[in-house]
Each structure stands twice: as C-alpha cells, then as structure tokens.
Amino acid sequence: MSHIHLPDGILPVWLWVLGFIIAIVLAYVFLRLIRKESLAKRLPLLGMMVAVMVLGASVEIVPIAYHVNLTVISGILLGPSLIFLATFVVNVILALFGHGGLTVIGLNTLVLSIEGILGVLFFRLFWRIFKRISATTFLATVLALSLSTFSMIGVVSLGVSHYEELIHSGEKEGIFEFKLFKGDHHHHEGVKGRGDVDLKHFIVIVLSLGVIGWCLEGIVTTLICLYIYRLRPDLLKLEGRKV
Amino acid sequence: MIQLSFLDYLAIEGRSFLHRFSPKAKIVGMGMVLIGIVTLRSFPGLLLLYGIMIALFFLARLPLKIFSLTFYPLIFAILFVSLSGFQIHFMVIVFLKVLSGSTGVVLLLSTTPYPLIFRTLDRFLPSLFVTALFLTYRSIFILIKILEETQYALYLRGGFQWGHPWRSLVNISHAFGHLIIKGIDASEKMYESMLLRGFKNRIHYRGE
DSSP: OOSOOOOTTSSOHHHHHHHHHHHHHHHHHHHHHSOHHHHHHHHHHHHHHHHHHHHHHTSEEGGGTEEOOOHHHHHHHHOHHHHHHHHHHHHHHHHHTTSSOGGGHHHHHHHHHHHHHHHHHHHHHHHHHHOOHHHHHHHHHHHHHHHHHHHHHHHHHTTHHHHHHHHGGGGSOOSBOOOSSOOSOOTTTTOOSTTOOOHHHHHHHHHHHHHHHHHHHHHHHHHHHHHHHHHOGGGGOOTTOOO | OTHHHHHHHHHHHOOSHHHHSOHHHHHHHHHHHHHHHHHBOSHHHHHHHHHHHHHHHHHTTOOGGGGGGGGTTHHHHHHHHGGGTSOHHHHHHHHHHHHHHHHHHHHHHHHSOHHHHHHHHHHHSOHHHHHHHHHHHHHHHHHHHHHHHHHHHHHHTTOOOTTOHHHHHHHHHHHHHHHHHHHHHHHHHHHHHHHHTTOSSOOOOTTO
16 A cells, blocks of 8 residues: 555656655665675675565455555665665565556665655554554554555556546547657646546555554554563663663 | 476476577577567567567477467456547557567466576675565465365355356355465465575575
C-alpha cells in the first residue's frame, strides 16, 4: 500500500526519470557514508534482509490488497544508510515479481526508503521516551507507514494530467505517443466532468485500506521485534538497555 | 515465491529457441518491451504487443502453470484503475500494459538462468548493486528452505486460521522473527565462506 504498485507506462516519463535520478544520487551519498570494509561485511546481511522483505511482500492479504513491507524492522537491523540500498534492491526484485513496473523502481525506492529511514529514526526517538519495545515499535511503524503512504499519494497525484491524457487516448488517432515533458496544449486539460481523474476517490480507497494495513503491519512488526528482543536483543542496538 | 525455484529449473532445463538466445539479447528485448509499454497508448498497439508476448510464451514451450504468474500484478492494478472511476477504456489500457510487462518478465526469468542475468547486468550497473542483487536472490532460496522447515512448527502451533486472528498474527510474526534470526546467522556464515573464497566487494561469474 505504501509503495507504488503502478505498472509501467502509467506515470509520466519526466516523473519516473526524476525518481531514478534522485534515487541514484541518494544511493551514492548513502554509500559514501558507509565504510568500504563495513559494507563488504554487511552485504550478505543486506541481501538476507532484502530477501525477508521480499518474502513479507509475497504474503498477500487479498481482501485489502495489502502485504507487509517489513521495511521498519529491516531499517532497525540495517541502519538508515544501508536501508536505502536495501529498498533499492528490494524494489528491483519486487518489480520482477509484478509489484509495480520496472520504470517505477526509482520512485518506489524513494517512497519505501522514507518508511525505512523514518522508521529507524522514530524507533530510536521513541525508545528514549518510552523505553518499551512494544509501544516504541508500534508507534514508529505506524507513523513511518502513514508518512510513506502520503508521499506515495503525493507522487501519484503529480501525474494527474498524464492519466487524463491516457483516459482520453482512445479518442485520438495513432498508436504511439512519447512525451518527455507534458505539453500545455491538450484540449482535455482543465475540463472537468466526463472521463476526468478521480483522485479523491483514489485517496479515500488508499487511506481507508491503508489505516487497516498500517495497524496490521504495526502489530506484526511489534511482535517480530519482541521476538528478536527476547532472543537476540543485541541486534536491535538499543541505547541504555540494561544487559 | 515458491515458483521461483521452478522458474529457475525451467531456465536451466528449457531447450527452446528463446532459451538459446544470448542473455544480453533477451535483456535488450525486455528493454524494448518496456519502451513499447511506455510509448503505446492505443488499444490495438497494446493488444499487438501483448499478442507478441503470448506468442513468445508458447513458442518458448513453457508450461501453462506459470502463465498464471503473469496475472498476479492485476491485483494491484485494480486499485489504480479507480483513478479513472473504473472507465472501461482506461482499465483495458492499464491491464494490457500490466500483462505485457509481467509476461515479458516471466519470459525472461524462465528462459535465462539468474547467474547469466546478473553477469550481463554487471556490465552495465555498479558491481556493488549487482552483488547485492545476487546475494538477495541467493538468500531468497535459503529463506524459503528455512520457511519450509518452520512450517511444521507453525502448523503445530495452530498455523493461520481466520477464526483466530490474534493467534494467527502471533504465529506469522514469530515465523518472520525466526526467519530473520536464522537469516542473520546464515548471512554471517555466508560472509565467512565468501571471505575464504576471496570475496572483495564483487562476485565473479563463470566465463569472466
């Protein structure tokens, strides 16, 4: 829910190209923050956590078209810098499995990394306040998921005029059309009514299903965190925890 | 997800003309399909593209069983066609784009062994990224094996039952927790063995 499951060819070219550019620049910056030796040592861990996220995403809760992302727990275990690279890799694999198109990978990386990075930061902040794993994890997960869902809605809403063109494309002649930047000459723009994009409808559906999904994932992440806390508390790197 | 090993089996054991094509040509072909999906906007154009993908699927002599995999992305597409207020034309265009892309990906994965895909990608993408992709792919198989072993314990504890949602959530979460801890242990062992084999931030493929 909190990342874009749009197929290829729906978002405008400028939007997904920009998504790729920003994601690549950020990946470069985050990689510079990690020491080379430390990165080599943590690559297998990164691969394993990405695999966990991929498996989580394959458990589909069909009635609400939701699957757990496990980005927050992965972020807690990997740290904010590595989770960005992890979301990049997970989106490539998920795109191959049909969770959104290949062209949406850059944008999905940005949306999902918001969830992962904010999840870690909220987790550390709330731990200082509550000192309780359950409250800390649940709040961090729900908050991170809600913010990434809103960012996903923001990204989708940037392409509204493009969807309108797509809706009306059947009325045009010709088979191909390629526009890197949106022109301002389209005769449908600004004309509301028949065949217009119903963004409100979309937002209502996403948010109403999203709230259920956030709570569900919040509970699952909390239970996973409690399980890890019982068996391997060192993995959570909690500040001020009595050993 | 379990189908992944079957796709791998098909990619290695298949003997069709598509299996014999070079991985580079198939990745370029997939790129062309993507360009088609992005640029095509009319019903006939997209139908033609999807028709080509279906024809290639049958020419590659792949079992019908995996054709159902190509329909999976439709679950998510339904959410987005709500943008148009479920207009038939928009829905058909979106569904054809989804199906063309997913059929292309299934074709690529079921006719090309994954080490060959990663070896080809290694020439275009940063090796660190490709290494991470390769390790992820490897880790998925390791985790599926752990998950299969955990399944029996999960069933003994009640497994997943709609009638007992809380117990089901606890069971699923504990299964994931177990998977993560076992996965981390496995990743540490994997790193040690990779180091012994001379790993230095990059995986070398056969033929390099």
